[in-house]
Amino acid sequence: MPKLKADVLRELSTADLRQKLAALEDERFRTGFRRATEPVENPLRLRTLRRDIARIQTMLRERNA
16 A cells, blocks of 8 residues: 555545544554564555554644644
8 A cells, every 4th residue: 555645635534534544543553463473574564554644643633623
């Protein structure tokens, strides 16, 4: 899954952003857990996930302000 661009995310509705956030947080948990128990094929994926999660959280905060 490629990095999520900010302009693409801005086009999504708040409900869609919340869904995507939940999916990314679940994937981050699973990847982190897998990383602790076995070698991960793409270790940089965890960094990308954290940044995408932060990007979505920022947009949700902007919409609530």
